[in-house]
Amino acid sequence: MKLIELDNVYKIYNEDMENEVRALNGVSLTIDRGEFVAIIGPSGSGKSTLMNIIGCLDTPTYGDYFLDGQLVNEMDDRELSKIRNREVGFIFQSFHLIPALNAYENVELPLIYQGVRADKREEMVFEALEKLGIAERAYHKPTEMSGGQQQRVAIARAIVTRAPIILADEPTGALDSKTGETVLGILRGLHKEGTTVILITHDSRIASAAERIIRISDGVIVQDCPREEAEL
Amino acid sequence: MNIGQSFKMAFKSIFSNKVRSILTMLGIIIGVAAVIIMVSIVEGSNKQIRDYYESMGTNKINVYAYKWNGEDITDELYEYCLSLDELILGVTPNAYYWGRGMRYKTVSTDNMEYGEPQIYMGSDQFSLCNNFEIEYGRDISYLDVKNYNQVVVLGARLKEYLFPYRDPIGEIVTIGEYPFEVIGVYKAKDPNSTWSMDNMAVVPYTMVRLLNKTTRIEEFVVKARSKKDTTEAITRLTGFLSGLIDQNSGYYSVYSQNQWMEQDEKATRMMSLVLGGIAGISLLVGGIGIMNIMLVTVKERTREIGIRKAVGGSRKSIIIQFLIESSVICAIGGILGVTVGYLGTLVAGKLIMDIVLTPSVTMTIGAVAFSVVLGVGFGMYPAIKASGLQPVEALRAE
Numbered sequence: 086m087k088l089i090e091l092d093n094v095y096k097i098y099n100e101d102m103e104n105e106v107r108a109l110n111g112v113s114l115t116i117d118r119g120e121f122v123a124i125i126g127p128s129g130s131g132k133s134t135l136m137n138i139i140g141c142l143d144t145p146t147y148g149d150y151f152l153d154g155q156l157v158n159e160m161d162d163r164e165l166s167k168i169r170n171r172e173v174g175f176i177f178q179s180f181h182l183i184p185a186l187n188a189y190e191n192v193e194l195p196l197i198y199q200g201v202r203a204d205k206r207e208e209m210v211f212e213a214l215e216k217l218g219i220a221e222r223a224y225h226k227p228t229e230m231s232g233g234q235q236q237r238v239a240i241a242r243a244i245v246t247r248a249p250i251i252l253a254d255e256p257t258g259a260l261d262s263k264t265g266e267t268v269l270g271i272l273r274g275l276h277k278e279g280t281t282v283i284l285i286t287h288d289s290r291i292a293s294a295a296e297r298i299i300r301i302s303d304g305v306i307v308q309d310c311p312r313e314e315a316e317l
Numbered sequence: 318m319n320i321g322q323s324f325k326m327a328f329k330s331i332f333s334n335k336v337r338s339i340l341t342m343l344g345i346i347i348g349v350a351a352v353i354i355m356v357s358i359v360e361g362s363n364k365q366i367r368d369y370y371e372s373m374g375t376n377k378i379n380v381y382a383y384k385w386n387g388e389d390i391t392d393e394l395y396e397y398c399l400s401l402d403e404l405i406l407g408v409t410p411n412a413y414y415w416g417r418g419m420r421y422k423t424v425s426t427d428n429m430e431y432g433e434p435q436i437y438m439g440s441d442q443f444s445l446c447n448n449f450e451i452e453y454g455r456d457i458s459y460l461d462v463k464n465y466n467q468v469v470v471l472g473a474r475l476k477e478y479l480f481p482y483r484d485p486i487g488e489i490v491t492i493g494e495y496p497f498e499v500i501g502v503y504k505a506k507d508p509n510s511t512w513s514m515d516n517m518a519v520v521p522y523t524m525v526r527l528l529n530k531t532t533r534i535e536e537f538v539v540k541a542r543s544k545k546d547t548t549e550a551i552t553r554l555t556g557f558l559s560g561l562i563d564q565n566s567g568y569y570s571v572y573s574q575n576q577w578m579e580q581d582e583k584a585t586r587m588m589s590l591v592l593g594g595i596a597g598i599s600l601l602v603g604g605i606g607i608m609n610i611m612l613v614t615v616k617e618r619t620r621e622i623g624i625r626k627a628v629g630g631s632r633k634s635i636i637i638q639f640l641i642e643s644s645v646i647c648a649i650g651g652i653l654g655v656t657v658g659y660l661g662t663l664v665a666g667k668l669i670m671d672i673v674l675t676p677s678v679t680m681t682i683g684a685v686a687f688s689v690v691l692g693v694g695f696g697m698y699p700a701i702k703a704s705g706l707q708p709v710e711a712l713r714a715e
Contacts, residue, residue, distance in 0.1 A: 142627060142709040162632045169708070170629020181624045181712060184617075185333035197322055198629040242628065 087154075088250070088281055089116040089139060094148030096134050096304075108134040109145070110304035116283065118249070121276040123284045123295035131304040133254060136285045140173045140252045141165050170198050174243030178255035180235045182227040188214065188238045189223040195246050213241040217271065233264035240271060244280075251275055254285045269294045323634065327641035340610045341696070342650035345688040348603025349654025350661055352684040355596035357662040357676040358669065359589045365670060366585060370578040372506045373514065374448035376547045377574050378539040379411070382558055384567035391534045397557050398539050404546040404553075407442035410522040411536040414438065415529050419518060420491045421479040431511050434475045436492060438522040438534070444470075444503065446540040449519075454486045454501030461500075462521040469497040473505035474515035492520070493528055547573050600684065604691045611695035615702075616714050622703040623711030632704040636697070643696025647689040654688065655681055 096109040108131045116122055126132045137143035138150060141157060150157040152168065160168070175181075182191045189210055196206045214220040217237040227235050236256065243251055253272060257265030273294060276282045286292050298315040300308035308315065331338045382394060391410075398408040414436035418426040426433050437443065441459045444450065452473065461468050469490060476485055485499045497520060507514040526532055539554070541547040551571050558569040625635055659676060666674025703711045 137709045140627075142712070143707045166626065166629050166631035169627060175627050177712075181620075181627065183621050183624055185330065185621075190329065194625065194630075195628040197326065198625075198631075198634065200319070200322075246629075 086118050087115055088118040088120075088152070089114070090151040091115075091138070092149045092151070094138065094145045094150060096131070096138065096143070097146045100146065107304050109138070111148070112301075112304070112306055114299065114306065114309070116281065118281055119276075119279055121273070121282045121284070121294075121296045122299060123286060123292035123297070124299045124301060125286055125289060125292045126301040127287055130301050132285050132287075132301050134304075135301065136252055136254050136283065139283065140175060140250075141168050142175075166198070170195055171246060172248055172250055174246065174248040174251045176236070176240055176243050176251065176253040176256045178258040180227070180232075180239045180259070182235060182239060182242075184227055187224050187226050188219065188230070188241075191227070191238055192242045192245050195242060199246060209245055210241075213245040214238075216244070217241045232260050233267070236260060236264070236268060237271075240268070244275065248280075250281045250283065252283050252285070255287070256284070257286075257288075257291055265291070320637070323637045323641055326638050327645060330638070330642050331646060334614075337610060337614055338646050341607055341646050341692060342653065344603040344606030344610070345647055345650030345692055346603075346654040346657055347606070348600040348688050349651060349681075349684045350658040351599030351603070352596040353655065353658025353676045353681055354661040354665055355592045355599070356680050357658075357674050358665055359585070359592045360677060361666055361670055361672065361674040363582070363585045363589070365672065366581050367578070370574055370581075372448060373574055374446065374540065375575065375578070376541040376544060377446060377448075378541060378547060378550055378554065378571060379573070380537045380539060380554055380558075380569075380571050381535060382562060382567065382569035383533070383535045384562060386566070387533075389533050390561060391532065393561065394537060394558075395534075398537055398554070401539070401550055401553060404541055404550045406540045406542055407445040408537060408539050409439040409441075409443040409446045410525075410534045411443075411446075411538045412438040412522055412525050412529065412534045413536075414492065414520075416493050418492075419475070419479070421485075421488065424479055426475070426478065429478060429516075431513075431516070434472065435517045436528075437517060437519045438525050438528070439519050439538075440522055442540075443519050443538075446538040448506065449503040450506075452502045452504040454499070456501055457519060457521055462523050465523050465527075466521060467495060467497045467524065467527075468500045468520065470501040470503060470519045471499060472503050472513075472515040472517035473508070474513045475518055476502045478516075492518075495527055544575060547575055600687060603688060607688070607692050608695050611692075611698065615699040618699040619703040619706075619711050619714040622700060623706075623708050623714065626704070626708035626711060635704045636700050639697055639700030640693070643693040644689075646696065647692035650692065651685040651689055655685060658684075 091112055091114040094109055094112045095107065098106040098108060112135060124132045124135060134143065138145050144158060152172065192210045192213055193206055196209060201209065211220055214223055217240055219234055219237045219241070222230060222234055227238070230238070251272070256268050260268065269291065272282050272284060284292065284295055292298055293312060295312060297311055298308065299306060380394065380398065382390060384390060395408070395410065418433045419436065420426070439457065440462055441457050444456055457468065457470055471485060479485065479490065480488070485502065488499050489496045490499060503515070505515050522534060525534060539550060541550045551573060554571045558571065562569050622635055662674050662676050666672050
């Protein structure tokens with residue numbers, strides 16, 4: 086069942102100018118519900134742009150993007166924020182936690198925007214924090230935590246809404262290899278529970294955690310195959 | 318997300334960013350308080366000057382005229398003054414006793430600490446023209462004047478000196494060698510100054526013959542109905558006197574306190590401009606402080622907005638949150654600023670002018686409005702700008 090469908094998507098910066106950059110140069114792609122996909126490519130290949138478009142953090146210049154059968158390009162701010170809120174959970178390389186808020190409050194944020202009642206929120210936040218094993222750090226601010234702890238808070242924030250899609254952009258990039266391995270383990274676990282996981286990385290070893298590898302270079306897909314067939 | 322949640326989020330943000338919140342408030346507090354205090358001081362001193370002239374009597378014209386050859390023009394001048402009926406409220410002769418002092422039994426004014434009292438000779442309209450009011454007893458009447466009654470009304474300072482803690486009505490005081498019966502006492506109108514306007518007494522002007530051995534009265538005081546009538550009366554009196562007296566035959570002058578008052582007001586207007594300018598600069602500096610602290614945090618806030626959008630905050634909910642946040646900070650700052658301003662005004666009023674000074678409401682509202690507009694404007698600025706961006710661009714802000 087198609088969850089994500091990109092049809093000939095372009096993302097062009099400074100179009101028709103001397104410094105024109107084609108971050109995505111005609112990408113077509115389909116991802117089904119429950120897949121674990123790694124998008125791999127060197128820096129500047131357009132993989133982050135692709136993730137941003139899939140996650141509705143950015144819009145394509147040309148081409149259509151269907152999410153769960155709905156055309157995303159024509160949505161307004163309210164509809165887009167609803168999708169980001171309910172359909173997608175983000176994990177960023179630099180965590181992107183709000184520094185003034187503690188772990189609990191950071192994880193609570195998407196639930197507040199969703200309009201979940203306070204008592205229900207508390208239950209869900211602690212469930213997520215416990216799942217990541219950092220419930221005891223709930224009332225610490227990001228600056229009082231290690232990188233691995235911060236990333237686990239960020240993952241808790243991504244999964245707290247039980248979004249069907251998890252988008253992870255270089256989730257291990259700022260972590261040591263042992264902590265990185267833990268994070269990958271968490272992603273694998275999420276996939277087993279039925280979540281669609283999309284992992285963006287430049288590192289083939291990390292990409293090998295996924296079941297399907299999409300290789301991107303200079304804004305076009307150069308390889309799209311199951312892990313077993315990919316040249317890693 | 319409902320409004321209650323927006324409020325909670327705004328307060329959370331205010332308390333999580335204490336330094337930023339306090340610095341913003343400080344800008345507003347300083348701006349508002351400075352304006353309130355400065356402008357209040359100017360307005361207070363303006364009012365003080367006005368009050369001083371009002372206690373002496375506004376729209377009061379002093380007419381002074383005599384002839385070198387000693388010709389008596391008293392009656393002509395008095396009659397002419399009275400004929401200005403439609404312009405004036407009253408006229409009184411304003412002669413001074415040429416001798417010295419006053420005595421009650423063994424107490425003489427010769428030894429009064431700050432000089433002897435001024436003894437005037439006036440009509441029943443003296444108190445009206447010179448802005449005196451009867452405290453108790455009665456004023457000089459038309460009959461006192463007509464019948465040459467030897468009666469006197471005392472100013473408050475003189476009464477205190479001659480009759481401390483007792484009723485002077487009916488007592489006999491001596492001026493020169495003549496006895497006068499005290500019939501009334503004026504209310505104090507200048508109790509604080511050393512050379513008080515209250516160190517005086519009035520007897521009917523017909524006593525001039527007895528006390529000064531002459532029938533000539535050279536000075537009159539005319540009380541006009543309004544500022545405009547004052548100008549008109551001065552013109553007419555000057556015209557009349559120039560027909561009566563020329564440079565070779567005598568001297569005359571017609572002047573009004575209004576002129577002095579206007580001059581003093583001009584001087585304080587200058588001071589208003591200067592202090593108003595300083596106050597304006599304080600407000601501006603406060604405003605720049607607010608802008609600074611807000612703009613410094615724009616990058617940080619832009620990232621925060623990016624994160625909020627990424628986890629599902631809509632543009633509207635983010636703008637509402639920032640609006641509430643800035644409004645609350647500015648409201649608290651405004652309230653504190655007004656409080657500091659009012660307290661400062663009271664203290665300054667007590668120290669500088671020794672009066673109870675209260676700031677004007679218009680100005681207070683103006684100062685608060687200015688700071689709040691600035692604070693809310695710059696508080697909202699990152700929200701309006703960043704919430705319109707694609708979330709990915711807002712996240713990229715470093």
